[in-house]
Amino acid sequence: MTTRWLTPEEQRAWRAYNAASRLLEDVIDRQLQQEGGMPHLFYMVLANLSEAPDRRLRMTDLAETLKITRSRLTYAVTRLERDGLVRREDCRRDRRSSLAVLTDEGMAVLERTAPGHVETVRSALFDRLTPEQVGQLAEICTGIARGLQDEDPGAGAGDLPWRRRSSCSP
Template structure:
């Protein structure tokens, strides 16, 4: 079955769009690498683990269903399970059976994990500030936020709630 997109010529990127796309790819890869190296050096954890700890710290009672945490972090359940297992060994999180669904599990941020997050946050915020916000004028920060919200809203599955984007 042909779709309208199959019948049309591809909408190739203009030269300006291509430059913008390549700049975005380069910046996002460099930023992720920068933040990952900072967190590995300062806390012995990859950026994705830090993000999981943050999401758990924001959750009611510092706990989230594993499936919801995987969706919020935009990682596979398999990758989440591996990350949680590693953080369990470090005592940062624990798993609990879900009381409302016997098949489900919750990830719970422990006091030790919360303390690690509190100790790690200042260095991470400094790295984010140096790599991103200190390079932008206030009006550019507002524009960047608007652009990121538009992109996230357009790509987010219908009905998903992203309170931190408001």
């Protein structure tokens, strides 16, 4: 098999993407740690639960939405549960599943933290783009995500994070 090396333009784009994504994640994480005492992942758990019917989602569905492993989600929910921001419930329809539920305290923390988070996202990302670039960014990211999720399972899509089992699972 011949290696398909990146062209100089692809290398430039790849490195720019890496730098921007790491810097953006760092800015967002710092803001959320300072204002909400939580990392970005925890905020995203709260935000997704706040948008769900009755502020509850099956853990498997939440992991898929967040594009993370179930074990990483379990860790995050356990920490949020300890802080009283989320609680777990058994799923009545599927005994193997559990639900993550946003508590009133979790909703209050989210409402208190959201304005600063939105301002950080706006100033760090969207204020630096033209309206045309915002549309292009959405189109590019959607295309990449769709392509990675729709791949043939033999090509890696079967190994998507939310489908992975931890090494401790039976």
